[in-house]
Amino acid sequence: MTQSGHEVCRRSFLASAAGLAVGAHQLAAGADRAARQEPTESVVKRKPRVAAINSVYRLRSHAYHIAGRFIHGYTRNGFHHQPPFELVRMWNHQQPANDLGPSTCEQHGIELCKTISQALGEKQGLDIDAVLLIIEHGDYPQNKFGQLQYPRYEFFEQIVDVFKKTGRSVPIFVDKHLSYDHKLAAKMVQTARDLKFGLMAGSSLPVTWRRPEIEPTVGTPFKEGLVTFGYERSVVEIYLFHAFEVLQSMMERRKGGETGIKSVQFLEGDAVWQAGDEDRWSWRLLEAALSRCPSRNTGPIRENVLNPQAALVEYHDGTRGTILNLMEQTSDFGFAASIEGWSEPISSCFFLPSPPGARFFDPLTFNIEKFFASGTPPYPVERTLLTSTLTDLAMHSIHDKGKVITSPALDVKYAAPKDTGFFRGPYVDAG
Structure with a gap:
């Protein structure tokens, strides 16, 4: 050792x-x-109760990984950690052939519900303390922009209806982007503000392990940031969102804070290489990001990558951002950035331990725990509103054959958290 x-x-x-x-x-x-003969704290206090509203509960689904960690616990700093919450009810929208919902609920004393309102308490009123809304995976249609029409907004509205009827609200965590439609995403954030309940959303990428462990201080004078990754291109938005989350979790820490985005453009094929040759994105930053990726392929990128994809982001303050899907070159999420006054870029790999364990859900679940305990998300939901909007508009750019998309919906302003919440230390069990 x-x-x-x-x-x-x-x-x-x-x-x-x-x-x-x-x-x-x-x-x-x-x-x-x-x-x-004094009452103990365990007698006086019960564990906070959580309800899970899922699209599906099957092996390797997001609900399996997140709700499952509230049931079984997970590893933190090399040792087992059991969340101090009780998952009491579950509702699953779909029941595929490999559905694990019934057996899991029976084995662990969880009530498997027929409706969302039942999962929240129904006739008893709202008798839970937090909600997991995990609508990822399952059989859902795509729209003309190639977006999976996950009903996150619709199910969120059903949860909120219970809040309104009971006169009580509790924190809600929404897995991944708020909605495929940025207008619906904005409505969700506004509803949380109006009813004054905590709302947290987003990807596991911003809080997974980083190699090396870099965390730029808030106020870093970034000039440009770049994310490289490599995943299937059949449903572009799935990993596009994760890449935007990596980019934004770093670029929001720049000098002046997050002041919004001017435009986004999606490019494919030779147009990607041409944009790099024209210095619309930095080859130097790409090399720095790839240098951190264990999965990096040998050979020239232009020969290896059959159909490169890129999203170019221009911030209102002039800062540039790029994400590059280079499937044949890497399967890791690498990040690099140039900083004013620094001769060399900073770079890191946002490390994702492999399934079936997919331990990158450990840090995400831990941050959800912090949110459920305090009612305040550890990082602003406005970040996910911005990345949800970026993803939506980038998909519109694809549909419009690489059109530069501008929209006032990208004018999202917020302050970055001092601590990004990413996990340090070991990602395997001690022993």
């Missing part, structure tokens, strides 16, 4: 030992309270 590996294990052991010491102290205090 390396010296750094020894240090990680030492810190993990010390943290575990400290936790055991605290636990022993609490046990002693509990025994003392029992002797005095």
